[in-house]
Amino acid sequence: MDTVFQIIILIMSVVVHEVSHGFMARRLGDRTAEYAGRLTLNPIRHIDLWGSVIVPLILVISKAGFIIGWAKPVPVNPYNLRNQRWGEALVAAAGPASNIVLALVFGLFIRFGLVPFSVLPAVGLIVYINLILAVFNLVPIPPLDGSKILFALLPPRFFHFREILERYGLFFAIIFILFLWQFVSPAVEWLFRIIVG
Secondary structure, eight states: OHHHHHHHHHHHHHHHHHHHHHHHHHHTTOOHHHHTTOSSOOGGGTOOIIIIIIHHHHHHHTTOSOOOOOOOOOOOOGGGOSOTTTHHHHHHHHHHHHHHHHHHHHHHHHHTTOSOGGGHHHHHHHHHHHHHHHHHHTSSSTTSHHHHHHHHHSOGGGHHHHHHHHHHHHHHHHHIIIIIHHHHHHHHHHHHHHHHO
């Protein structure tokens, strides 16, 4: 049951993450996600079989020490965004920001003793999983959200750097998960302790 519950929390957290991308895009002038019917919290519209179910299940069963997953990316057309300089970065940042907000809200419930003891582990899990999603997605490697933020900050003369990263981004992301996440995960533990007290 714990495994199922962890996956349910992960699915709902990645759904909020993706919907946040879509709402930010709509606010900035792109209604692609809305037209595709993706501005909904209905998980059926967002679930990716591998990213939302199979990979998280493998990580939980193998006791990997962390749980990562993804939903089907919300479609965004960057050419529709009113702010061409920062629009893509703002859309990208909306996803991790939504996970940080969820972690803060539920974490502060714990901190101020507003959570019954019987559901404390479950609420703590919501905080922890959302922090993992936020920190992981802010890593500046394509296709993660952090890469879009990084590209917005780079001067145009570094465009070739973006092309290289996007071409090999998935490979770099796998290397990061397998070999470098262990050095980033302490930041998640530190943020968790700060929020919940």
